[in-house]
Amino acid sequence: xxxxxxxxxxxxxxxxxxxxxxxxxxxxxxxxxxxxxxxxxxxxxxxxxxxxxxxxxxxxxxxxxxxxxxxxxxxxxxxxxxxxxxxxxxxxxxxxxxxxxxxxxxxxxxxxxxx
Amino acid sequence: xxxxxxxxxxxxxxxxxxxxxxxxxxxxxxxxxxxxxxxxxxxxxxxxxxxxxxxxxxxxxxxxxxxxxxxxxxxxxxxxxxxxxxxxxxxxxxxxxxxxxxxxxxxxxxxx
Numbered sequence: 001x002x003x004x005x006x007x008x009x010x011x012x013x014x015x016x017x018x019x020x021x022x023x024x025x026x027x028x029x030x031x032x033x034x035x036x037x038x039x040x041x042x043x044x045x046x047x048x049x050x051x052x053x054x055x056x057x058x059x060x061x062x063x064x065x066x067x068x069x070x071x072x073x074x075x076x077x078x079x080x081x082x083x084x085x086x087x088x089x090x091x092x093x094x095x096x097x098x099x100x101x102x103x104x105x106x107x108x109x110x111x112x113x114x115x
Numbered sequence: 116x117x118x119x120x121x122x123x124x125x126x127x128x129x130x131x132x133x134x135x136x137x138x139x140x141x142x143x144x145x146x147x148x149x150x151x152x153x154x155x156x157x158x159x160x161x162x163x164x165x166x167x168x169x170x171x172x173x174x175x176x177x178x179x180x181x182x183x184x185x186x187x188x189x190x191x192x193x194x195x196x197x198x199x200x201x202x203x204x205x206x207x208x209x210x211x212x213x214x215x216x217x218x219x220x221x222x223x224x225x226x227x
Contacts, residue, residue, distance in 0.1 A: 004158070031213075040219065040220070041217075041219050041220070042119075042121075042204050042206070042217025042218050042219050042220055043159065043204075043215075043217050044217070045214050045215060048213065048214075055213070056212065056213070056214060059214075091158050091159075093158070098213055099210070099213060100146075100147040100208060100210055100213070103149075103161045103164075104159075104161065104215065106158025106159050106160065107158050108156060108157050108158050109158055
């Protein structure tokens with residue numbers, strides 16, 4: 001079973017620039033999550049999708065972050081404009097279905113550095 | 116944001132020893148408590164999980180102990196090995212919103 005694929009692995013941008021991250025979940029997984037992991041902290045949920053619908057985006061800074069999940073498969077997370085405090089690892093995860101009985105499978109993340 | 120407090124921040128254990136990581140939570144609606152293991156450059160991977168209807172769950176060398184009245188749970192790694200060196204995160208979620216809340220992590224180093 002192929003894991004969750006994310007790209008790019010690393011990205012360095014200047015503040016006020018825009019950036020996009022891509023995620024391809026495990027085949028057949030209906031639920032997709034984006035997490036932000038700041039250095040030295042645990043992951044923090046930004047948004048979760050069930051198929052191509054948003055289930056929860058209450059912690060997504062919507063003035064600068066946006067996400068979409070096309071056709072219920074791949075997803076992109078965008079930041080525009082980036083701030084210094086956005087420097088973090090952005091993790092995508094997927095699960096077979098919504099709920100605790102479906103474990104999360106994480107990708108290896110995209111490390112973003114904003115200078 | 117933080118609803119799960121984890122300690123210690125770092126831990127050094129000799130090979131063959133017992134590693135113990137503790138977590139405490141605030142939200143009584145939490146009803147699922149997983150532990151994740153993360154190696155450098157990798158995403159977290161589910162290690163073991165427990166629900167509050169049991170006080171202990173064991174899988175191989177890994178055991179979760181759960182104290183519902185104290186709102187605390189802990190991970191015990193028996194016979195710790197250098198390959199266990201990683202960052203461990205406790206987490207908690209409730210069945211009604213699927214928003215996993217993570218602790219800040221414990222960096223475990225097992226010395227050979």
